[in-house]
Amino acid sequence: MAILSPLKSRRLRPHKGETTQQVIVFQIQREWFALPIFSVKKVVPKSETQGNYQNAEAGLTVYEGRELLVLDIAYQVFGNIPKPTTSAAAEQSPDDGYLLIIRSRQGDLVGLPIASSPTVRLFGESEIVPLPSNNAARVNIQCVAGLIVQPDNQPILFFLNPDQLLHTQPLLPPTA
DSSP states (O other): OOOOOOHHHHHHSOOTTOOEEEEEEEEETTEEEEEEGGGEEEEEEOOOOBSOHHHHSEEEEEETTEEEEEEOHHHHHHOSOOOOOOHHHHHSOTTOSEEEEEEOTTSOEEEEEESSOOEEEEEEGGGEEOOOHHHHTTSOOOSEEEEEOOSTTOOOEEEEOHHHHHOOOOSSOOOO
């Protein structure tokens, strides 16, 4: 006798034959985001960061014996807007959470701090849609390549473009 899977899990699976994409899902402030799994090298517990990246938008840490640039992902995504203060955020140590270590097209590694553990999800390509052009100007979120609309009243995921996310200004001005 075959064991039938619940109807809900069948609805969440992409249709047969549809191309799928694995993404890593995480929360920044009150919004949910996804990055293509191929851009993420590793997720590690966050360690001490030198430099105050929360005010400078960048800092440094050590990963596998080498310096690793740590970018304030909230700044990269939301720009220079005040960050919400919550009791949970106030209690969190600057070194709590995780680092998403992502790889640029040039092979450089960059750390993106997130507060809670991310998850890996699988979506059909048809579930990833472009951000509507009439909403793109009104939404105060940068680096978004599209949206993932989930079923059953689950939150919309903003699908981030890793190349835009890593496009930053240098930490130090060029020497003369």
